[in-house]
Amino acid sequence: METEMADVEAQSNGVDQKENASIIKKANCPVTLMFKDVVYKIKMEKRGILKKNSKSEEKVILKGITGMVLPGEILAMLGPSGSGKTTLLTALGGRLGGLLSGSVTYSGKPFSNTLKRNIGFVTQDDFLYPHLTVLETLVYTALLRLPRTLTKEEKVLHAEDIVAQLGLSRCRGSIVGGPLLRGISGGERKRVSIGQEMLINPSLLFLDEPTSGLDSTTAMRIVSTLSELATGGRTVVMTIHQPSSRLFYMFHKVLLLSEGHPLYYGKGSCALDYFMDIGFAPSVVMNPADFLLDLANGVSTADLQEDQADIKQTLVRAYENNLSERVKEEHAIINDQIPETTDERRFKQLPNKWLYQFSVLLRRGLKERKHESFSGIKIAQVLVVAFLCGCLWWKSDINHLQDQVGLFFFYSSFWGFFPLFQAIFTFPQERIMLGKERSSGMYRLSSYFMAQTVGDLPMELVLPTIFFIITYWMAGMKPSAGSFLSGLVILLYSVLCSQGLGLAIGAIFMDQKSATVLGSVVMLTFLLASGYFVQHVPGFIGWIKYISISHYTFKLLLGSQHKPGETYPCAVSESCLVEDFPSVKAVGLDGQAVSVIALAIMLVGYRLIAYLALMRIGMPRK
Incomplete structure (x- = not known):
């Protein structure tokens, strides 16, 4: 790389x-961006003492906002925290679902996947x-x-x-x-x-607080770059909290919001004149952006003792009486000037092919995660446990059948937990990035999913292979190539199944703490029901073993080392059948093919569940 x-x-x-x-x-x-009477509501549930007393209420976040931005223009949305400017930006960018009403069009067309690939969206x-x-x-x-x-x-x-x-x-x-x-x-x-x-x-560029946390020089450089983009015929919309006066006069249009209400829409250079005409004038020479934000917060420099709510209501009524109709008339005039048919082929960009996306995502994933996947701590952990097991089970041949059975169970338990917890963190760590990139139509979910799972395979398969090689020969298992290779394949097979379960749990919860707790409970349940700890499981709960990765892995590992009819020394000058040994009999040496098929179903099924769970990431909220 x-x-x-x-x-x-x-x-x-x-x-x-x-x-x-x-x-x-x-x-x-x-692109000409036009929005009219945009209203957004969210449902808020008020819970009483009893669940039946719970009530669902709607809170209006955006309250009928109208405006337009032409190619070559920059629209800056100002307002205090909680005014709704980020919500409006998200709605205009086609990333907000749910209770959204009103009209938002792009050169007279509704939002589409074709257009999405020509829209840039910079989050805060x-x-x-x-x-x-x-x-x-x-x-x-x-x-x-x-x-x-x-x-x-x-x-x-x-x-x-x-x-x-x-x-x-x-x-x-x-x-x-x-x-x-x-x-x-x-x-x-x-x-x-x-x-x-x-x-x-991008034909249309949205930016949420692009200058937050930056010094004035850097902020000026960024806005100047955006101004050059707009000069090239692009439409730029941004939210900004408290711009300097230099930045304020670079905006072609300004939209001032307060608690979801529009207080001003128009040229930035005309904002002060408008508010002076309705009786709100700054008492000293000041940054116009600071003055507008004071008004949006309900603070008037003319009378600091006046009630903030009264000031806000006065400004809302002034907008409705002086600007609202004028803005809607301008909206109608521009809307009539847009051609009735816009050739979407001019927007269309041929997306990259699936295999190309997969290869790029795979290379990027390996580059980013190699520090984690190939960490010295992880390698040392596996090597230490491997040599410890080799010493504990040193030369445990057929004369120590119980010890051999215990080692196989340890295989199924350790290599059930280890890949499970490695995989659980894969998608929760990627949630924000996946949502950001999917919202922009950057790639297909299937190519991302395959790149992530394939990228994890090297260390997922190399470490258990090294572990098995060390412990198998130190423990004195059958020195035959068939037994060794079949045991190794079975172990790697179970590792992939456990990895799939971890991916599914992580994708469903997308929360590392919750996924870890559930993963521990599920894997412990699988181990308890595998037939090693409890050999006489009651029928009403015995069905758990049929969905247990550990049960099938344990059975297959036993089958790789012992065949029906083999004997072991159970007493002085006496041999007994291996399949009659209590720890083996509870699991059985038969049904090997069924175990392989069951694990195959889990291998595919868990990954399918993970993929379906990921489909909701990056989609508009409902």
């Missing part, structure tokens, strides 16, 4: 910057892979999001150009980092997040 990325950097470094610019300036079809929090470098992050994004009509070299050029445009050249080879891993600065992380969306040259 390092060699591939080095080749990529060598290719890109040799390309003239003008050639980069020619690629990045390929613009998609301009920066969700990035911590072990990838800045360049790797952008290159992998380019390989996945840009259409297959571009070559790999052209996609790399896009990434290189974004690095240069956002001033990331100095840290291009540095890892992104995270809460527990030192990496690039917060401002650089924000620019990487924006760069991921800029890669696709």
